[in-house]
Amino acid sequence: MEQNTATKPIRCKAAVSKVAGQPLEMEEVEVAPPRAHEVGIRILCTSLCHTDVTFWRMKDFPGQHPIILGHEAAGVVESVGEHVHEVAVGDTVVPVFSAQCGDCPDCLSDRSNICSGLPAGPGMPRDGTTRFSFAATGEPIHNFIGVSSFTEYTVVDVSNVVRIGPGVPPEKACLLSCGVSTGVGAAWKVAAVEPGSSVAVFGLGVVGLAVAQGCRMRGAKQIIGVDLNPEKRDIGKRLGITDFINPNDTGEKAVSEVVKEMTGGGADYCFECIGSTSAMAEAFQSSRKVGTAHACHIFHITRV
Incomplete structure (x- = not known):
């Protein structure tokens, strides 16, 4: 049976990188509801990876500011879009930046895990758009490698989500995302x-x-x-x-x-x-x- 789909955007706080190498700024942002094959997550804990620091410093990161960084996190599913069957509202999950569609030759191979069905790139993997904007102005905020966890709420593709047991402490579970x-x-x-x-x-x-x-x-x-x-x-x-x-x-x-x-x-x-x-x-x-x-x-x- 199809799961209910949240249709209203969420307003919350996020740490936004507006200028490369400059301090992040806490802003009120609007997070659009998940579309088909997407999952809305309430972030419980997020950690800092050196990759976040690297991209934060990159002045030549083309057209990617303002942006919400972060990709090591643990959270709880708040809402799901259509065609999402892998997780349900209330599940504890960790988002991962390396998508796994499960159907492409690379996902099915033991030699690689670089998904060619949903390759990494700017924006959401299926349409290249973002789910974030400034609440005050509506200006879009870029998504970071499919996760963007320096925020209270995020939206990720279901191929970028792994369900875990609810008993795993969030401050430890977030490290499973990457490190x-x-x-x-x-x-x-x-x-x-x-x-x-x-x-x-x-x-x-x-x-x-x-x-x-x-x-x-x-x-x-x-x-x-x-x-x-x-x-x-x-x-x-x-x-x-x-x-x-x-x-x-x-x-x-x-x-x-x-x-x-x-x-x-x-x-x-x-x-x-x-x-x-x-x-x-x-x-x-x-x-x-x-x-x-x-x-x-x-x-x-x-x-x-």
Whole structure:
């Protein structure tokens, strides 16, 4: 049976980026009701990803200001458009910026999760328009990679929504939208880390710690965490790290030399989770000759 469709717009507060690199401004915005295949979500919690910061700084991001940023969130379904059967009003969900139509060759393939049926781009994936506007003037506000979570209410395509259990704390569930799924997916899906292997993880933020978790789940024997913050040693140990390297403590030795000494020639898998070209080079240098290195930052393309 078709679910009821909300038809009235919602007025709420949102943090709007009006000028690249300038502070976000709290504004009253109007959120249009969901159209066919779309879901209206009340945001419970949203976190900040480095990708948000990157696009906030981009002065050459063409025609994308004003914009509501944010893409790591957890919320509750408030309304649904026509032809939405995957979720219902009251469901707890996390929005994800990488759509999954479920029907295109790429969604059906084990080699990729970059949906070609609903490719990422400006605006909503099916029509390229936005559901946001300034309440006072009616001026449109751009949507950000299909999510826009720095607002009390948002509208996303049903292909960008994953239902979760209501018992998951929102402040933790929001990390599943991007950081955690990126890290775990990099280890589990992309690298397919083998049991008994050695791993080096450069950067122990949300993505790096999730990589460590994914590697532990895959059965890696040695998981070396690399980070400048000494506090990450204990945090990393709780989440899968077996060894820790602080580049400030290696003296004249490069981190890659230390990794090679610890692993007997280099790690089988190296993951760069910072977004730094120098760290990426170090990760390659730390890899065994037949090993692999993966970058896990900005425009994450992995899934769990």
